Amino acid sequence: MIASSPELAKALRNIVGHEHVLTENDLTTGYSVDWTGRFVGSTPIVVRPGNTEQTASVVKLLNKYAIPLVPQGGNTGLVGGSIPMSGEVLLSLKRLNTVEPVDGLALQLTVGAGATLAETQEHVRNHNFEIGVDLAARDSCTIGGMIATNAGGINVLRYGAMREQLIGVEAVMSDGTVIKHLEGLEKDNTGYHLPSLLAGSEGTLAVITKARLRLRPRLQEKVTALIAFESVHDAVEVATRLRQQLPSLHALEAIFSSAMSLVSSHIGTQVPIGPNGNAWLLVEVASGTDPFEEFQQALENCDDVIVDVAVAIDDRSRGKLWRFREQITEAIAVIGTPHKLDITIGLARLEKFINEIPEVVKHADPNSSTYLFGHLGDGNVHVNVLGKDGGEPSNVVESAVLSYVASLGGSISAEHGIGTAKKSYLHLNRTSDEIRFFRNIKKALDPNNIMHPNCLLSD
Ligand code: FAD
Ligand code: MLT
Ligand code: ZN
Numbered sequence: 001m002i003a004s005s006p007e008l009a010k011a012l013r014n015i016v017g018h019e020h021v022l023t024e025n026d027l028t029t030g031y032s033v034d035w036t037g038r039f040v041g042s043t044p045i046v047v048r049p050g051n052t053e054q055t056a057s058v059v060k061l062l063n064k065y066a067i068p069l070v071p072q073g074g075n076t077g078l079v080g081g082s083i084p085m086s087g088e089v090l091l092s093l094k095r096l097n098t099v100e101p102v103d104g105l106a107l108q109l110t111v112g113a114g115a116t117l118a119e120t121q122e123h124v125r126n127h128n129f130e131i132g133v134d135l136a137a138r139d140s141c142t143i144g145g146m147i148a149t150n151a152g153g154i155n156v157l158r159y160g161a162m163r164e165q166l167i168g169v170e171a172v173m174s175d176g177t178v179i180k181h182l183e184g185l186e187k188d189n190t191g192y193h194l195p196s197l198l199a200g201s202e203g204t205l206a207v208i209t210k211a212r213l214r215l216r217p218r219l220q221e222k223v224t225a226l227i228a229f230e231s232v233h234d235a236v237e238v239a240t241r242l243r244q245q246l247p248s249l250h251a252l253e254a255i256f257s258s259a260m261s262l263v264s265s266h267i268g269t270q271v272p273i274g275p276n277g278n279a280w281l282l283v284e285v286a287s288g289t290d291p292f293e294e295f296q297q298a299l300e301n302c303d304d305v306i307v308d309v310a311v312a313i314d315d316r317s318r319g320k321l322w323r324f325r326e327q328i329t330e331a332i333a334v335i336g337t338p339h340k341l342d343i344t345i346g347l348a349r350l351e352k353f354i355n356e357i358p359e360v361v362k363h364a365d366p367n368s369s370t371y372l373f374g375h376l377g378d379g380n381v382h383v384n385v386l387g388k389d390g391g392e393p394s395n396v397v398e399s400a401v402l403s404y405v406a407s408l409g410g411s412i413s414a415e416h417g418i419g420t421a422k423k424s425y426l427h428l429n430r431t432s433d434e435i436r437f438f439r440n441i442k443k444a445l446d447p448n449n450i451m452h453p454n455c456l457l458s459d
Pocket of ligand 2: 153
C-alpha cells in the first residue's frame with residue numbers, strides 16, 4: 001500500500017473519522033511549509049488523530065505497510081524538522097490537547113502533546129504555577145513539539161530546558177505499542193529513562209502523546225531591565241557578574257547592533273537607551289518577594305561598564321522592553337528567508353565568537369547581512385543570515401559558521417535541534433562512534449524506519 005493510495009486514506013478515515021484525513025492539495029499545503037518559508041515539502045495525506053488510541057492505530061497501520069510519517073505539532077520549528085520533505089504522511093498531533101487538572105500536591109501536570117504552551121501556561125497560572133520553559137512562539141508551539149526538540153527559551157538558566165521539566169511521558173512506538181509512565185514519581189530508578197531519550201529525538205523514535213511536567217511556583221514579583229553597552233566585551237562581562245551575584249536571575253538575553261536597529265524599526269519604537277550602543281542585555285529578575293533592591297545593587301556593581309539602563313516594573317512596561325527581544329525573529333522574517341544558525345559557545349570564548357562571526361559570514365557570502373541575538377546566559381547565540389535582497393544566503397555560510405563553532409568547541413544546535421537543515425553537519429559535534437550508536441537506537445525502536453526517517457541522521 002503506497003502513501004498516496006485511496007485505500008490508505010480510507011483505512012485512516014476508518015480510524016480518525018472522515019474530516020480528519022486531508023488529501024486535497026489546498027488543505028495539505030499549510031502543513032508542508034515551515035514558519036520561515038525556507039522548507040517547502042509535500043504530503044499525500046494529513047492525518048489528525050483525536051486521542052492516543054487513534055494515534056496508536058494510525059502508526060500501527062503505517063508500520064504494517066512501512067509508510068514513513070512526520071509528526072507535527074504547532075509547526076513553529078526552525079530547522080525543517082516539522083515538514084514532510086520526502087512525501088511522508090503528515091501526522092498532526094494538535095487535537096491531542098487535553099490539559100488535565102493541576103496536581104497541587106505533587107506540583108505536576110499531565111498534558112496532551114497537542115496543547116499549546118500558552119494554553120498550558122494559562123491553565124497553571126490560575127493555580128499560581130508556571131511551566132519552566134517559555135519562548136516567543138508560545139501561542140502556537142505544542143508541548144509535544146517542545147519535548148521532541150528539547151526546547152530552551154528564556155528561562156533555561158533558572159529551570160533548565162524541556163528535558164528538565166519532564167517527569168514522564170506517554171508515547172506511541174513505531175509498531176503502535178503505547179508506552180505510558182505518568183505516575184509522577186520524582187524518584188524512580190527502574191531502568192532506562194524514556195522521557196530523557198524522547199526529549200530531543202525530533203520525532204525519530206516515537207510519537208509523544210502526553211507528558212507529565214514539573215510545575216514551578218509562580219513568581220509574582222518581576223523587574224526587567226534593558227541595559228546598553230559600548231562593546232560586546234562589556235555585555236559579556238556584565239552577564240557573568242549578574243550570573244554570579246543575582247539569585248533571582250530569571251532571564252539574561254542579548255541583542256547586538258544590527259538586530260537592534262532592525263527590531264526597533266519593525267516595532268516602530270526607538271531604542272530607549274544607548275541608541276548608538278553595540279550590545280544590549282535584557283535582564284529579568286523574579287522572586288516571591290520584591291527583587292528590586294537586589295537587582296539595583298547588582299547593577300550598581302556594574303556601573304563601570306554600563307552606558308545606560310531602562311528599568312520596568314509593571315507588566316505593561318516590562319512587555320514593551322521584551323518586544324525588543326521577542327520581535328526580532330518576526331522582524332527578520334518580514335525582510336526575507338534567513339538561514340537560522342542556533343549555536344552555543346563556552347562563555348570563555350563567547351566574546352571572540354560574537355566579534356568575529358560577522359566577518360566569517362561576510363567572507364562566505366559578501367552580499368549577506370548577519371543578525372545576532374540570543375540567550376546569553378546560556379552561551380546561546382542565534383546567528384541569522386539573510387542573503388542579497390532578503391533571499392537565502394549562499395550555503396557556504398552555513399558550513400563556514402558551523403565549522404567555526406565546532407573549532408571553538410561549541411554546539412551547532414543549542415536549542416532548535418538538527419532537523420533536516422543540519423543533519424549533514426552532525427559529524428562536527430558527534431564522533432562516528434556516537435552516530436553509529438544513535439543509528440543502533442533508532443533501528444531498535446523503529447526497525448522499519450517509518451518514524452521521520454529523513455530527520456536528524458543523514459543517509
Ligand atoms: P513542530 O515545529 O511541529 O515540530 C518540531 C519537531 O518535533 C519536528 O521534528 C517534529 O517531527 C517533532 N514533533 C512535534 N510534535 C511531536 C510529537 N508529539 N511527538 C514526536 N515528535 C514531535 N525554540 C527554542 O528552543 N527556544 C526559543 O526561544 C524559540 N523561540 C522561537 C520563537 C519563534 C518566533 C519561533 C517561530 C520559533 C521559536 N523556537 C524556539 C522554535 C520552536 O518554537 C520550538 O522548536 C518548539 O519546541 C517547536 O514546537 P512545535 O509544536 O511547533 O513543533
Ligand atoms: C529566539 O530565541 O528568539 C528563537 O529561538 C527564535 C530564533 O532563533 O529566531
Ligand atoms: Zn532562542
